[in-house]
Amino acid sequence: MSTKSLHPETIVLHSGEYRYDTTTNSVAVPIYQTTSYQFENTTHAGNLFALKELGNIYTRIMNPTNAVLEERITALEGGVASIAVSSGQAAVALSIQNLCTSGDNIVSSPHIYGGTWNLFSNTLKQFGIEVRYADPENPNSFGELTDNKTRAYFGETLPNPRLKVFPIEEVSKIGNKFNIPLILDNTASPITCKPINYGAAIVVHSLTKYIGGHGTSIGGIIVDSGKFDWVKNANRQPLFNQPDHSYHGAIWGTLVPEALGAPIAYAIRARVVLLRDLGSSISPTNSFNLIQGLETLPLRYRVHQSNAQKIADYLTNHPSITKVIYPSLFDGKDRELADKYLTTGYGPLLGFELKGGVEAGKKFIDNLKLIYHVANIGDARTLAIHPASTTHSQLSESDQLLAGVTPGYIRISAGLEHIEDILSDIEQSLENV
Ligand code: PLP
Numbered sequence: 001m002s003t004k005s006l007h008p009e010t011i012v013l014h015s016g017e018y019r020y021d022t023t024t025n026s027v028a029v030p031i032y033q034t035t036s037y038q039f040e041n042t043t044h045a046g047n048l049f050a051l052k053e054l055g056n057i058y059t060r061i062m063n064p065t066n067a068v069l070e071e072r073i074t075a076l077e078g079g080v081a082s083i084a085v086s087s088g089q090a091a092v093a094l095s096i097q098n099l100c101t102s103g104d105n106i107v108s109s110p111h112i113y114g115g116t117w118n119l120f121s122n123t124l125k126q127f128g129i130e131v132r133y134a135d136p137e138n139p140n141s142f143g144e145l146t147d148n149k150t151r152a153y154f155g156e157t158l159p160n161p162r163l164k165v166f167p168i169e170e171v172s173k174i175g176n177k178f179n180i181p182l183i184l185d186n187t188a189s190p191i192t193c194k195p196i197n198y199g200a201a202i203v204v205h206s207l208t209k210y211i212g213g214h215g216t217s218i219g220g221i222i223v224d225s226g227k228f229d230w231v232k233n234a235n236r237q238p239l240f241n242q243p244d245h246s247y248h249g250a251i252w253g254t255l256v257p258e259a260l261g262a263p264i265a266y267a268i269r270a271r272v273v274l275l276r277d278l279g280s281s282i283s284p285t286n287s288f289n290l291i292q293g294l295e296t297l298p299l300r301y302r303v304h305q306s307n308a309q310k311i312a313d314y315l316t317n318h319p320s321i322t323k324v325i326y327p328s329l330f331d332g333k334d335r336e337l338a339d340k341y342l343t344t345g346y347g348p349l350l351g352f353e354l355k356g357g358v359e360a361g362k363k364f365i366d367n368l369k370l371i372y373h374v375a376n377i378g379d380a381r382t383l384a385i386h387p388a389s390t391t392h393s394q395l396s397e398s399d400q401l402l403a404g405v406t407p408g409y410i411r412i413s414a415g416l417e418h419i420e421d422i423l424s425d426i427e428q429s430l431e432n433v
Pocket residue numbers: 087088089090092113115116156185187188205206207208209218219220377
């Protein structure tokens with residue numbers, strides 16, 4: 001179905017090839033819990049393996065339930081193809097492994113999820129891939145850290161705890177000068193931000209969060225915008241310009257088999273090389289669960305955002321609180337970035353600083369009755385955490401401050417409960433801090 005004129009509410013229900021199951025007429029997306037697929041004959045099998053024809057071979061590489069999830073998210077983000085994978089972490093790791101080998105580097109924002117920080121600073125380093133950290137407040141720093149081994153730029157649209165929006169267009173433009181793609185993790189800001197519209201070449205999500213939305217299933221996805229020119233500068237992207245001996249000497253950047261019909265070089269390589277070799281595939285049952293979440297994402301996200309805004313407004317005037325961190329409350333450049341890139345609301349996450357430091361932070365969490373105390377975001381329920389005593393407790397106080405975690409900082413992921421119930425839980429907890 002053409003998705004050109006459809007709205008997000010419609011895309012998440014209808015986009016892609018699936019309308020109903022042609023064997024049973026089932027409207028709900030079936031869970032195709034199968035590992036493998038019968039080939040019609042040896043010619044058909046040969047064509048599939050040679051990528052002359054696209055079709056199902058083995059669920060490590062593709063699956064019809066996963067395909068529905070992929071096609072709908074592709075349409076939602078305005079890309080040309082997606083690869084659903086086993087987790088958000090797998091999506092981030094594969095998005096980089098699809099471009100880098102040992103000796104290469106990427107330039108990243110330092111304002112990234114802790115798991116991504118560990119991947120970048122330790123595990124990729126062990127693979128011989130260097131991550132250089134730029135300063136998103138000075139987009140030129142991405143260009144300054146670039147050399148002839150730089151393969152990608154990386155950032156998160158709405159990173160917590162600071163919640164300062166990444167300068168997508170500004171960094172993409174610098175990437176264009178060097179022919180370097182921008183990979184953007186859009187986990188916290190689906191619907192409200194479409195990074196591809198501002199020049200991001202690749203978008204990744206942890207589906208575990210807002211897209212799944214119910215805290216039941218881990219998954220991730222990589223979306224290919226189809227807009228990046230992988231062959232313009234052959235030395236810049238060797239993996240797309242040199243023959244791949246693991247795939248009949250294919251040159252991924254120039255391979256446009258008739259069956260592909262779209263500029264999906266990045267996506268196809270990630271699928272048929274990385275999923276084949278590294279095997280971080282998502283289970284069809286998790287894809288089914290995530291599709292259930294996706295189908296109501298636009299509605300839910302609206303409430304996540306409006307509840308976050310109302311909590312931020314309520315806390316702004318509270319005597320126990322020194323500062324509320326929420327994009328609509330920023331001023332200057334930070335507010336300009338939020339207004340430019342967050343188009344339907346300022347996001348579902350907020351933070352605040354309690355006057356009493358660490359002890360007050362711990363007490364606030366322990367007093368909560370309705371709100372859950374978990375290290376997660378994007379559940380239907382409201383979630384809170386005190387990073388200084390949990391997620392960031394291994395960091396020195398000065399490193400915590402660098403990360404934006406002050407001693408009394410609390411992060412809230414606004415859920416879907418009635419706002420009065422959320423506020424009264426926060427109020428009773430604050431009264432007893
Ligand atoms: N990216 C961001 C922004 C996240 O918040 C997370 C998890 O919290 C991830 C990636 C990793 O996702 P997953 O837990 O699905 O592996």
